[in-house]
Amino acid sequence: MTTTALRAKPLQEDWIDIDWKEELKNNITTLDELQQYIPLTATEKEELTDVVKAHPMNIPRYYLGLIDPADSQDPIRKLCVPEVDELIVAGAMGETTPDPYGDDRHDKGNGVLHKYSYTALVVGTEYCAMYCRHCFRKRMVGLPTEQTVRNFQEAAKYFAEHTELSNVLISGGDPFMLPTEVVGKMLEALVDIDHLNYVRVGSRAPVVYPIRFFDDELIALLRAFNRRKTLYVPTHFNHPAEITAEATEAILRLREAGIAINNQAVLLRGVNDDVDTLVELKNGLLQIGVNPYYLYQCMPVARVRHHFQVPLKSGVDIVDDARKRLDGYGKRFKFIIGHDIGKIEICGRIGDKLIMKQLHARSDQAEESSRMLVRRLTESGGWLDDLPAVEL
Ligand code: SF4
Numbered sequence: 001m002t003t004t005a006l007r008a009k010p011l012q013e014d015w016i017d018i019d020w021k022e023e024l025k026n027n028i029t030t031l032d033e034l035q036q037y038i039p040l041t042a043t044e045k046e047e048l049t050d051v052v053k054a055h056p057m058n059i060p061r062y063y064l065g066l067i068d069p070a071d072s073q074d075p076i077r078k079l080c081v082p083e084v085d086e087l088i089v090a091g092a093m094g095e096t097t098p099d100p101y102g103d104d105r106h107d108k109g110n111g112v113l114h115k116y117s118y119t120a121l122v123v124g125t126e127y128c129a130m131y132c133r134h135c136f137r138k139r140m141v142g143l144p145t146e147q148t149v150r151n152f153q154e155a156a157k158y159f160a161e162h163t164e165l166s167n168v169l170i171s172g173g174d175p176f177m178l179p180t181e182v183v184g185k186m187l188e189a190l191v192d193i194d195h196l197n198y199v200r201v202g203s204r205a206p207v208v209y210p211i212r213f214f215d216d217e218l219i220a221l222l223r224a225f226n227r228r229k230t231l232y233v234p235t236h237f238n239h240p241a242e243i244t245a246e247a248t249e250a251i252l253r254l255r256e257a258g259i260a261i262n263n264q265a266v267l268l269r270g271v272n273d274d275v276d277t278l279v280e281l282k283n284g285l286l287q288i289g290v291n292p293y294y295l296y297q298c299m300p301v302a303r304v305r306h307h308f309q310v311p312l313k314s315g316v317d318i319v320d321d322a323r324k325r326l327d328g329y330g331k332r333f334k335f336i337i338g339h340d341i342g343k344i345e346i347c348g349r350i351g352d353k354l355i356m357k358q359l360h361a362r363s364d365q366a367e368e369s370s371r372m373l374v375r376r377l378t379e380s381g382g383w384l385d386d387l388p389a390v391e392l
Pocket residue numbers: 127128129130131132134135136137138141172173174203204205236
């Protein structure tokens with residue numbers, strides 16, 4: 001059944017009746033397949049072979065259809081098609097790490113990461129409908145990993161025992177790529193943990209694989225869970241061209257199940273690092289009922305930072321100029337550095353001083369949360385650690 005009431009644009013192709021599991025088998029995973037859609041020179045193909053060995057390619061046909069094949073600088077292309085720049089582990093923007101968010105240090109085993117006292121995360125799967133080229137968990141998505149949950153009941157036991165938790169995030173990879181029955185079992189294991197105010201399932205599927213939400217069984221399951229414990233779906237739209245009729249349909253189905261959807265975008269060079277694109281993205285999200293929540297500064301991820309990170313000096317101006325054009329709901333989002341020490345909001349700048357506020361700190365450094373931070377902006381600095389301290 002199709003929801004039509006709020007859909008502004010007609011569906012480009014009728015994806016509604018396609019079996020989501022079957023369609024995944026049509027994903028573009030090899031360079032030979034890619035070449036049927038996008039022209040690649042022999043040199044490019046040779047170089048990209050090394051890239052996809054390190055970080056596999058996985059592009060749904062639906063998402064590939066959003067690319068203009070004639071435009072080598074197409075922003076959607078940059079998000080999904082491997083680039084030769086991925087061979088650069090660090091590069092012009094500075095040092096990198098495979099684990100910029102410090103996940104590994106908070107790994108409790110069995111896929112559980114517990115970084116902040118009130119929030120824990122469980123890695124439901126390392127598989128995603130698409131392997132985004134800018135992913136900060138690039139070290140594990142689509143690759144063999146020990147960090148995926150092996151026994152969800154055990155993970156739920158951990159959450160039940162840790163009464164300081166107010167919420168749990170099922171993440172990945174993309175948990176909605178698991179069979180509906182498995183998603184149901186995971187949620188059921190959490191529903192009776194009274195100290196959890198809510199549960200989140202983080203998913204980019206509404207953006208890259210909206211077909212998943214055309215599965216009535218999944219929507220019914222989420223609706224039923226949401227009546228017993230509040231469910232949020234954080235998602236990840238980066239560009240207004242991703243807000244298609246199909247993505248809108250997926251969002252509407254989630255909203256009709258009573259689920260609030262918060263967007264966590266990443267500021268990415270050549271994708272959304274201009275004022276018009278950001279304004280269009282935030283307004284487009286509001287139109288379809290998605291809350292603009294975070295805009296992340298691109299992390300110093302190996303094979304990502306060099307070509308995707310925007311210097312903070314220009315980034316803060318782009319974000320501020322976009323905010324000036326947005327209404328109250330549009331400007332609710334926070335511009336965030338997701339640092340190893342915790343989450344830091346970039347409030348703005350005064351001259352060459354960047355003004356920040358720490359929002360979350362690691363549980364053993366609670367005194368750091370809510371502190372103000374000021375650093376001096378440099379021309380190319382793209383991360384907190386690049387910016388010199390300032391005497392106030
Ligand atoms: S869907 Fe999310 S976890 Fe998966 S590759 Fe994209 S950004 Fe990474």
